[in-house]
Amino acid sequence: MFSSRQKEKIGAPGIDEIRRCFPVTQRYIYLNHAAVSPLSVDVSTAMTRMITQVQNEGAYRWVEWEKMYAETRSLAAGLIGAEPHEISLLKNTSEGISVVASGLRWVEGDRILVPVVEFPSNVYPWLQLQERGIAVDFVPESRGVISIDEIESRITGRTRLLAISYVQFLSGFRCDLDALGELCSSRGIYFFVDAIQGAGLFPLDVSAARVDFLAADGHKWLMGPEGCGIFYCRSGLRDKIRPPVVGWRSVKDRANFLDYRLDYVDDGVRFEAGTPNTVGTAGLKAALEFIRRWGRELIEQRVLQVTDYLVERIRERGFEVLSPRNADSEKSGIVSFRCSENSNALCRSLWNKRIVVASRQGWIRVSPHFYNTEEEIDQFLAELK
Secondary structure, three states, X not given: OOOHHHHHHHOOOOHHHHHHOOHHHHOOEEOEOOOOOOOOHHHHHHHHHHHHHHHHHOOOOHHHHHHHHXXXXXXXXXXXXXXXXXXXXXXXXXXXXXXXXXXXXXXXXXXXXXXXOOOHHHOHHHHHHHHHOOEEEEEOOEOOEOOHHHXXXXXXXXXXXXXXXXXXXXXXXXXXXXXXXXXXXXXXXXEEEEOOOOOOOOOOOOOOOOOOEEEEEOOOOOOOOOOOEEEEEOHHHHHHEXXXXXXXXXXXXXXXXXXXXXXXXXXXXXXXXOOOOHHHHHHHHHHHHHHHHHOHHHHHHHHHHHHHHHHHHHHHOOOEEOOOOOOHHHOOOOEEEEOOOOHHHHHHHHHHOOEEOEEEOOEEEEEOOOOOOHHHHHHHHHOOO
């Protein structure tokens, strides 16, 4: 629970004001943001307003929609330290990864480095390249940690790209993007980041970290809708990727419908192909504005406070914790642990009691956001044997 000093910092009445933004708190103890985040009132209102507008007016306000797309790219760029022209609005993280996997001009014998504990979205697009003679080298982990030394030891003269998550979906380990970016830059390797488990929550500066490509859907820590995410491609690399999907918006003179020149537009729109998800973009824009209004730093502070409390209580009970928590720089909003109960059966039982967590690979994964409280953590732990 917020102290009086914390409440003053975020503005009275503090945590109560935040929780009112999330109707889910009225019915559930929701601790599953690493899967899907409930929508805030701001986001659902923005999406409903857009649906009503299209219902009543059709495409009458399409000029306003174009402005909204541009504003959303700008907000996303500001969040990750990019320029608006480097941002594309895509369906999800998988699509962003596939743009790079399918679009880069590979040479038979090239190799790609991928940690062995990545979510499948950051594995299958690279594995598909094996049919073209591209090798995927898996980097081992140790108790949830992906060691930079381990990554460096597996770089060869044919290594072309490192694909890694900012935050690991199972262990919650947060990697050092700056150090990895420096390593990749020094070895002439492309650096791809799956940021879905960290964007909106932790510091992210693609320019400082020398990130070449990044993808993140909006439905986890960004607290936006599903089916609408962002893709970043460093401007100097845009022409090195052949857009795997093209459409009428991919070209410069897109309003000249019968002039069939495949002349790609000079910004991230070239990777969007067709019309963006307008309702989803309205929600994503509202989610990014919501984060800016409350402040990413405050959100991070609160998430780490709640997860620190959770880990302390778990360890007091003698449960095994997978998530690395020794240094603040490796912590995230994900805490995975084991107790004496079967994780799948326990999660089903908890869901029946309106306590929402996840079972992943035999671990119980808990992922609270900044509106969750220590009291909710206590109620969750009270249900464990």
